[in-house]
Amino acid sequence: MSGRYQIVVLPGDGIGPEITEAGLLVLEAAARDGGFEIETELLPAGAVAIEAYGDPLPTHVLEAALGADAVLLGAVGLAHPPPLGEPRPEEAILRLRVALGAFVDLRRGRCLPGLEHVSALRPELASRVDMIVVREVAGGIFYGEPRGLERTEGRRVAVDTCRYDEQEIRRVVEVACQIATTRDGRVCSVDKANVMYTGRLWREVATEVAAEHGDVEVEHLLVDAAAARMVADPASFDVVVTENLFGDILSDTLAGVVGSSAMVPSASVGGRTGLFEPIHGSAPDIAGRGSANPVGMMLALVGLLAIGLGEHAAAAAVEGALLAAVAGGARTADIAQRGERALTSREFTECVIQELAARPRPVVA
Numbered sequence: 001m002s003g004r005y006q007i008v009v010l011p012g013d014g015i016g017p018e019i020t021e022a023g024l025l026v027l028e029a030a031a032r033d034g035g036f037e038i039e040t041e042l043l044p045a046g047a048v049a050i051e052a053y054g055d056p057l058p059t060h061v062l063e064a065a066l067g068a069d070a071v072l073l074g075a076v077g078l079a080h081p082p083p084l085g086e087p088r089p090e091e092a093i094l095r096l097r098v099a100l101g102a103f104v105d106l107r108r109g110r111c112l113p114g115l116e117h118v119s120a121l122r123p124e125l126a127s128r129v130d131m132i133v134v135r136e137v138a139g140g141i142f143y144g145e146p147r148g149l150e151r152t153e154g155r156r157v158a159v160d161t162c163r164y165d166e167q168e169i170r171r172v173v174e175v176a177c178q179i180a181t182t183r184d185g186r187v188c189s190v191d192k193a194n195v196m197y198t199g200r201l202w203r204e205v206a207t208e209v210a211a212e213h214g215d216v217e218v219e220h221l222l223v224d225a226a227a228a229r230m231v232a233d234p235a236s237f238d239v240v241v242t243e244n245l246f247g248d249i250l251s252d253t254l255a256g257v258v259g260s261s262a263m264v265p266s267a268s269v270g271g272r273t274g275l276f277e278p279i280h281g282s283a284p285d286i287a288g289r290g291s292a293n294p295v296g297m298m299l300a301l302v303g304l305l306a307i308g309l310g311e312h313a314a315a316a317a318v319e320g321a322l323l324a325a326v327a328g329g330a331r332t333a334d335i336a337q338r339g340e341r342a343l344t345s346r347e348f349t350e351c352v353i354q355e356l357a358a359r360p361r362p363v364v365a
């Protein structure tokens with residue numbers, strides 16, 4: 001498939017813009033090689049948008065995103081969260097996911113070959129970690145009503161509500177089962193069925209969906225046990241499917257297991273337009289130095305190309321180029337070992353682009 005694609009790009013805050021710049025250079029190179037065109041529109045979201053428009057996701061940005069073929073986001077967030085009740089940069093992501101109809105977020109974590117040392121695990125264990133957290137992202141406690149701040153008898157009270165309807169559960173578990181058939185065929189569904197009603201419903205529905213997938217092996221774990229096993233025996237997981245909050249926590253746990261949240265991508269999909277981003281935050285402490293690690297952004301691009309645009313050859317090329325660059329010793333400061341030269345984000349990106357250029361072109365019949 002080849003064509004012309006509209007990508008809405010939201011660099012965001014902190015290291016977001018520098019990471020996004022790295023991603024766009026790779027995306028342009030991939031498009032050139034792949035014989036398709038990318039048209040990008042850079043727009044504000046997060047704290048920069050609050051500053052300019054008083055809104056983390058201004059209407060014109062949302063409208064552009066809705067009309068795009070894919071949305072690429074750097075990172076949003078401030079060093080110090082604004083006071084309760086004021087607009088928060090993170091709302092941009094939450095509102096975007098819902099507006100785009102994205103209900104599932106795919107987060108694959110693995111130690112890239114050559115980067116086993118980044119993980120605290122023994123290298124032989126680290127190299128076996130490769131799992132996808134399939135996170136529900138349209139419901140649960142992030143959105144349930146009632147929610148908010150109130151005063152009861154003069155005291156401040158905060159309320160969040162966890163709510164799930166069976167359809168919301170069914171569609172995510174279905175995605176997890178389908179993904180499992182392209183991998184190791186194992187799904188671990190994570191809930192809190194021993195305490196929460198939403199957990200009981202989650203387990204019931206997941207069991208029903210599992211029964212429709214005879215080729216997939218489905219197990220159920222309570223979230224506390226899942227967290228423990230993810231740290232103690234991460235290689236035992238293939239596909240993990242869970243609700244919004246647990247998925248948020250477990251995907252960062254996975255990032256910790258592989259050694260860095262800078263190396264895990266996120267694809268929020270299910271609607272017409274997908275949202276692709278690295279899972280890391282805006283890292284205000286290192287912003288502006290040009291030293292941020294763009295691996296998560298490049299893996300997010302792999303998702304954008306494959307799932308967002310259906311450009312599978314280009315996605316494979318970017319992934320291959322990234323792996324080759326890393327195998328060839330490309331390292332930003334956070335993943336360099338003693339004695340290895342730390343590259344800037346820009347130099348790292350150049351290595352990936354060189355590898356991309358060195359790859360054989362696909363032969364079109």
Ligand code: IPM
Pocket residue numbers: 090091093094248266279
């Ligand atoms: C993530 C982030 C977001 C989330 C925040 C920033 C809203 O933590 O993508 O994991 O919780 O979904």
Ligand code: MG
Pocket residue numbers: 248249252279
């Ligand atoms: Mg998170």
